[in-house]
Amino acid sequence: MKRSVGKITFHLFGLLLITYFTLPMVVAVLMSFGPSRFLRLPTNKWTLKWYVEFFSTTKWMDGLWNSLIVSSLTIVFALIVGMATALAFTKYKYKWGAGLYTLSLTPVFTPAVIIAMSLLTVAYRTGMHGHYTIIAVAHSLWAFPLVIMVLKVSLDGLDKSLEEAARGMGATPIQAFFTVTLPLIMPSVLVGALFAFIISINEFIMALFLGTVDTETLPRIIYPVLRYRLTPLVAAASGVLMLLTVIVLLVAARLVNLGKLVQYQRS
Amino acid sequence: MNTEEQKVVLEVKNLTKEFGDDTAVKNISFDLYDGEFLFVIGPSGCGKTTTLRMIGGYESPSSGEIRVRGQLLNNVPLEKRNIGMVFQSYALFPHMTVQKNVEYGLRMRGVSKLARKKKAAEVLSLVELEDYAARYPAQLSGGQKQRVALARVIALEPDLLLLDEPLANLDKRLRDTMRIELKKLQEKVGITTLYVTHDQEEALTMADRIVVMHDGNILQVGSPKDVYNDPTSQFVAGFLGETSSFQGKARVASDGFNEIVIDEAMIVRPIATNSFQAESSVFVSIRPERIKLSKEKQTQEVNCTTGIIDFVSYLGSHVFYFINILNGTALLKASEPIPHGEASFKVGDFVHAYWQEDNVVCITDK
Amino acid sequence: MTISTLSDRLSRYNKFFLLSPLLFFLIFFFAGPLLWLFRVSLYQSRGSSGFGIGGADGKEGGGFYVEGTWTLENYFKFFQDEYFRDIMFFTVELAFIVTVVTMLVSYPMAYYIYKAGAKLKTFLLIIVILPKLSNMLVLVYGLQILLANNGWINKALVGLNIIDEPVKLVYTLFSVVVSKVLLIAPYTILVITAALHGLDRTLRDAAMGLGASGTRAFLTITFPLSLPGSYVALLITIVWALGAFVSPLLLGNPDLQTLATEVPKQTFENVNWAMGSAIAFIILGLMFLVVLVFNLIIGSAIKWRTA
Numbered sequence A: 001m002k003r004s005v006g007k008i009t010f011h012l013f014g015l016l017l018i019t020y021f022t023l024p025m026v027v028a029v030l031m032s033f034g035p036s037r038f039l040r041l042p043t044n045k046w047t048l049k050w051y052v053e054f055f056s057t058t059k060w061m062d063g064l065w066n067s068l069i070v071s072s073l074t075i076v077f078a079l080i081v082g083m084a085t086a087l088a089f090t091k092y093k094y095k096w097g098a099g100l101y102t103l104s105l106t107p108v109f110t111p112a113v114i115i116a117m118s119l120l121t122v123a124y125r126t127g128m129h130g131h132y133t134i135i136a137v138a139h140s141l142w143a144f145p146l147v148i149m150v151l152k153v154s155l156d157g158l159d160k161s162l163e164e165a166a167r168g169m170g171a172t173p174i175q176a177f178f179t180v181t182l183p184l185i186m187p188s189v190l191v192g193a194l195f196a197f198i199i200s201i202n203e204f205i206m207a208l209f210l211g212t213v214d215t216e217t218l219p220r221i222i223y224p225v226l227r228y229r230l231t232p233l234v235a236a237a238s239g240v241l242m243l244l245t246v247i248v249l250l251v252a253a254r255l256v257n258l259g260k261l262v263q264y265q266r267s
Numbered sequence B: 001m002n003t004e005e006q007k008v009v010l011e012v013k014n015l016t017k018e019f020g021d022d023t024a025v026k027n028i029s030f031d032l033y034d035g036e037f038l039f040v041i042g043p044s045g046c047g048k049t050t051t052l053r054m055i056g057g058y059e060s061p062s063s064g065e066i067r068v069r070g071q072l073l074n075n076v077p078l079e080k081r082n083i084g085m086v087f088q089s090y091a092l093f094p095h096m097t098v099q100k101n102v103e104y105g106l107r108m109r110g111v112s113k114l115a116r117k118k119k120a121a122e123v124l125s126l127v128e129l130e131d132y133a134a135r136y137p138a139q140l141s142g143g144q145k146q147r148v149a150l151a152r153v154i155a156l157e158p159d160l161l162l163l164d165e166p167l168a169n170l171d172k173r174l175r176d177t178m179r180i181e182l183k184k185l186q187e188k189v190g191i192t193t194l195y196v197t198h199d200q201e202e203a204l205t206m207a208d209r210i211v212v213m214h215d216g217n218i219l220q221v222g223s224p225k226d227v228y229n230d231p232t233s234q235f236v237a238g239f240l241g242e243t244s245s246f247q248g249k250a251r252v253a254s255d256g257f258n259e260i261v262i263d264e265a266m267i268v269r270p271i272a273t274n275s276f277q278a279e280s281s282v283f284v285s286i287r288p289e290r291i292k293l294s295k296e297k298q299t300q301e302v303n304c305t306t307g308i309i310d311f312v313s314y315l316g317s318h319v320f321y322f323i324n325i326l327n328g329t330a331l332l333k334a335s336e337p338i339p340h341g342e343a344s345f346k347v348g349d350f351v352h353a354y355w356q357e358d359n360v361v362c363i364t365d366k
Numbered sequence C: 001m002t003i004s005t006l007s008d009r010l011s012r013y014n015k016f017f018l019l020s021p022l023l024f025f026l027i028f029f030f031a032g033p034l035l036w037l038f039r040v041s042l043y044q045s046r047g048s049s050g051f052g053i054g055g056a057d058g059k060e061g062g063g064f065y066v067e068g069t070w071t072l073e074n075y076f077k078f079f080q081d082e083y084f085r086d087i088m089f090f091t092v093e094l095a096f097i098v099t100v101v102t103m104l105v106s107y108p109m110a111y112y113i114y115k116a117g118a119k120l121k122t123f124l125l126i127i128v129i130l131p132k133l134s135n136m137l138v139l140v141y142g143l144q145i146l147l148a149n150n151g152w153i154n155k156a157l158v159g160l161n162i163i164d165e166p167v168k169l170v171y172t173l174f175s176v177v178v179s180k181v182l183l184i185a186p187y188t189i190l191v192i193t194a195a196l197h198g199l200d201r202t203l204r205d206a207a208m209g210l211g212a213s214g215t216r217a218f219l220t221i222t223f224p225l226s227l228p229g230s231y232v233a234l235l236i237t238i239v240w241a242l243g244a245f246v247s248p249l250l251l252g253n254p255d256l257q258t259l260a261t262e263v264p265k266q267t268f269e270n271v272n273w274a275m276g277s278a279i280a281f282i283i284l285g286l287m288f289l290v291v292l293v294f295n296l297i298i299g300s301a302i303k304w305r306t307a
Helices: A002-033 A049-056 A058-091 A097-109 A112-126 A132-157 A159-169 A173-202 A205-209 A216-228 A232-256 A260-267 B048-056 B096-109 B115-128 B141-152 B172-189 B199-206 B224-229 B234-239 C006-017 C020-041 C075-080 C082-115 C120-131 C136-147 C153-158 C173-197 C201-209 C216-240 C246-251 C259-269 C273-304
Strands: B010-019 B022-033 B037-041 B063-068 B083-084 B160-164 B193-197 B209-214 B217-222 B245-254 B258-260 B267-270 B281-286 B291-293 B304-314 B318-325 B330-337 B350-354 B359-364
Touching: A002 A049, A002 A232, A002 C082, A002 C120, A002 C136, A002 C173, A049 B330, A058 A132, A058 A173, A058 A216, A058 A232, A058 B318, A058 C020, A097 A132, A097 C020, A112 A205, A112 C020, A112 C246, A112 C259, A112 C273, A132 A173, A132 A205, A132 C020, A159 A173, A159 B083, A173 A232, A173 C259, A205 A216, A205 C259, A216 A232, A216 C246, A232 C136, B010 B048, B022 B048, B022 B217, B037 B048, B037 B199, B048 B083, B048 B160, B048 B193, B083 B141, B096 B115, B096 B141, B115 B172, B141 B172, B141 C153, B172 B199, B172 C082, B193 B199, B199 B224, B209 B224, B209 B234, B217 B234, B224 B291, B234 B245, B234 B281, B234 B359, B245 B267, B245 B330, B258 B281, B267 C082, B291 B330, B304 B330, B318 B350, C020 C273, C075 C082, C075 C273, C082 C120, C082 C216, C082 C246, C082 C259, C082 C273, C120 C173, C120 C246, C136 C153, C136 C173, C136 C246, C173 C246, C201 C216, C216 C273, C246 C259, C259 C273
Parallel strands: B037 B193, B037 B209, B083 B160, B160 B193
Antiparallel strands: B010 B022, B010 B063, B209 B217, B245 B258, B245 B281, B258 B267, B281 B359, B291 B350, B304 B318, B304 B350, B318 B330
16 A cells, blocks of 8 residues: 555656646747737637748748758767767777867856857957857857767777778778768767757857847847747747757658668667 | 698788787798688687788788788788678678678679679579578578678688688577588688687688687697697697696606606506607697596506596587596596497496507697 | 888878867867956956947957956956855855755656656656757746746646735746756756666665565665766756856846856946956856865765775
């Protein structure tokens, strides 16, 4: 008896936490389809007017466009740094390897305000301020450590003799990489790219510090609205961000071709 | 097999490999002849795999020479060497079908699609996997993977085939079948092959010649028969097959023959061609299947001992006796074929063990 | 004697070539800027004026700091001014509360996930990661709506007769903590879940086989062994909590501001970059200090335990 009471409390606790984790998001999504500035449930007046307004306002659309540019750049930066580093640490031994590896992961544990402020001071000096690149650089500081971690796991799991076998059959190191290693780590590369995209598209503090009117990303436009004037339009904007994330997730899943992946990893 | 006029395919000369302070391979030399099936065997860490990897180009030697058909390979990158390698893990590309795996090397060499297809079909039929061309490696059994790995390199018609413990990942039954298949295939294709293993049984059943390595050195090179019957070192005697070895002192008997006394109780007399320095330390080694057991005392005075059976190991076709001899200070191993399924002795039996002069192997090195 | 093949030489070149993107980013976009941040914090502030915008060129009438100066006055000002001191104390206080609440939420949740069956586990992991996949502003917006005076929470509490009239929940310490925990907990839960899954499950079975009850097996085996992983989670939580920015800014009130929110205030509103940099650097210093202290106290205790 005592045991089952404990079990029920345990599950109730779990349920409570699930609610805590999901409810704010659910409410935000509901708001974006709601008719008024305040949430009154139940309502039968669901509407898409906020989305219509979002897509017909130049400011919001520019923000969306800027967000996409910055996140694309972030993916490129994060993948270049992450892939090269993961390959380096899998293939070679370095004198200060352990320390350097830890150092390569530290940016992700650095709060946004610090990264943002330090890059701001440098961006002004170098004339990079107001350019998409500096925002993407800031975002990739959070993204590339994740790419390194994901790819490192994937590369460590690869049979080293695969690449050797390719070389032994006449492939140059570059051919071996592109025909054997890369296809096999492709799922992890895509997961890394996905992380980079999600971080960049949602990041707000660095974008606030490093962006200008010309490079305002979507979260940076949402922020003042949220602070000074609550409107379901921000819910719609957030909805668009979420939708983007979901689409990218689905496309990635499609590209990775999960079924096939499962098939050849079942060895 | 390995007569002088045969062509040398691989020539290894004074090969050494150092890893930091460790010397994995110590100044070894050997040749490999055309069409030969050469085994390099030794316990793990003896340097055999490192040797193989240096020949294949996967490691670079610290010093020494590797030549294939006279051409020095030391500075040839591995993709430019025409040497096929089958890995212990098979290293089949999991994202390619069997067909694509087999075509891979040809594709890298720029062979046309049509020629690739033809060659792939040819080698796949050679290993009897024609029907599996469209499968992925994950859909194959261990033995089939093994054959694909082999087909993939045979398709390139390499000068030399390297096999790194190719049967180690298979279960015992399959390993025994694959052993025969592999040997037959090697003879059919006539490809010069270097095979690395720690499994002495594989070496004895398949090899034309065996190179025994230990601790980075080559201890002995010879045919399976030579290496088994005339090991030149205690290590080789113990590593290939079962044996009982004893250390004793050499002396000249009253009748003028050389003999070795063990523990001042057991006298071992090898064939007369052996000669030793008096009082020198000699190891003798006797294979278990050459030892005969009896309950009655034998007439011979030398090459015999008595003991009590300590353990009987039943192996189906024969039994293995572990006999405590010399008052329990030494162990003698003897085997007995049991065609009728019954062992002649049981634990605790007192037995007389005896053997022939020509079954005694004497090793004077340490 | 070493024979170097062409591929050896190529690979030696490759060895350092592959590290160059990382080093480039770490030096020019991470370590370098942090150093420069420190340098900027040592500039003399150029008073406060609305027309500072125009770049740090040091020309009269423009710039966010006075070029060529070296001074500690920003740091002195920070530690002498009660305004900044209060903010610092509140930042530490908030970090403490958030850390405690996050750990209290995360450990049971991680354990719940650890104990769950395969399907429920996947579902729970998705739920936990979900806040991280979405925009933090979405969460803040959702919480603003939920916690409003006429929001669901108040309505539910009134409906259940727990309270007579709505309580102010939003723009209070409560809403700041609730949102900050929601932003950090996914990391903490994932790290602890990973730590729990890294444990040898047979140890617990062995303990129960030796007669320990489920609860005792947890208390004597699972919990102590999960401490090192939980410690990492704790450090991550503290670091993030000290950098709290969005929660106090959007769900707090003027009395509930942190050092992090003070950075853009000084930088953009007061156009005082030197002060903004100094505060950013002080946050960094606080983090190092806390991690260091924790490492000395808890870290050594846990190391001893698992040695």
